[in-house]
Amino acid sequence: MSEPSQTLDGWFCLHDLRKIDWASWRNVPNDEKQSMIQEFLTMVEGWQKIEEEENGSYALYTVVGHKADIIMMNLRPSMNDLDMIENEFNKLRIADYTLQTYSYVSVVEQGNYTPPKDGSDPLDNPNMRARVYPILPKWDHICFYPMDKKREGDDNWYSLPLEKRVELMKAHGMTGRKYAGEIKQIISGSTGLDDWEWAVTLFAHDALQFKKLIYEMRFDEVSARYGEFGSFYVGNILKTENVETFLHV
Numbered sequence: 001m002s003e004p005s006q007t008l009d010g011w012f013c014l015h016d017l018r019k020i021d022w023a024s025w026r027n028v029p030n031d032e033k034q035s036m037i038q039e040f041l042t043m044v045e046g047w048q049k050i051e052e053e054e055n056g057s058y059a060l061y062t063v064v065g066h067k068a069d070i071i072m073m074n075l076r077p078s079m080n081d082l083d084m085i086e087n088e089f090n091k092l093r094i095a096d097y098t099l100q101t102y103s104y105v106s107v108v109e110q111g112n113y114t115p116p117k118d119g120s121d122p123l124d125n126p127n128m129r130a131r132v133y134p135i136l137p138k139w140d141h142i143c144f145y146p147m148d149k150k151r152e153g154d155d156n157w158y159s160l161p162l163e164k165r166v167e168l169m170k171a172h173g174m175t176g177r178k179y180a181g182e183i184k185q186i187i188s189g190s191t192g193l194d195d196w197e198w199a200v201t202l203f204a205h206d207a208l209q210f211k212k213l214i215y216e217m218r219f220d221e222v223s224a225r226y227g228e229f230g231s232f233y234v235g236n237i238l239k240t241e242n243v244e245t246f247l248h249v
């Protein structure tokens, strides 16, 4: 029988991708540029504070390639908070020199394919809480992409029996586990929230590990047969102390 698996849902998540309008930014007088950068950094300090208080988390990375210049990823308890974050950025003067090229709304999700047998609340488990309310690692590289599970003819993930999906996800987890310490994954669900069904956000110390993991996973039945993928966005960590250099023209 086909039935939905349970999910544990944690913080809401906004991926906000911006391109910088370098031509206009270049023409801003230096002192104004400085003050706009300071405004931006004050906002990021606010994100850091919220992270320290464990009321959310953030990641700030550059994006390599034409799709964007920066990615701001924020986790918060509610969708209203995400709205506030997006507007807070839009109201900064520096936002006038950016263009939002992509964004993605989702909620951090932990598949609960095998819920506790004693009926206890899985969120009483600190490991589970850390998975759905994660503090995003500040590792060197990010890789973000949206994905679906196929619903075509015989390849329909949603008509597979639960036991089969548990089996396939177990194999997926085994492949992922080989990359422990190399890659940290945040899976956020977005069915009904955005255009795809999940957002996959990976962090790595070595960008090559993204290619190795994702390639290896393509051979797992769950990805080979059922995975459908959107655009990939990759980049490098943008530490606050490097923002000024990054924006220097």
Ligand code: VOV
Residues within 6 Å of the ligand: 109, 110, 111, 112, 113, 147, 169, 172, 173, 175, 176, 177, 179, 180, 183, 184, 185, 187, 198, 200, 202, 213, 214, 217, 218, 223, 227
């Ligand atoms: C470090 C890499 C890594 C590891 C350890 C890992 C492990 C696990 C486990 C144990 C589980 C099941 C329970 C849960 O947590 O939900 C999942 C779940 C999931 N995954 Fe995963 N995944 C990884 C990495 C990883 C990648 C790279 C991808 C993209 C696939 C690809 O081909 O590009 C992915 C996708 C997903 C998705 C979409 C789900 C939810 C599917 C659903 O139907 O609910 N994932 N994942």
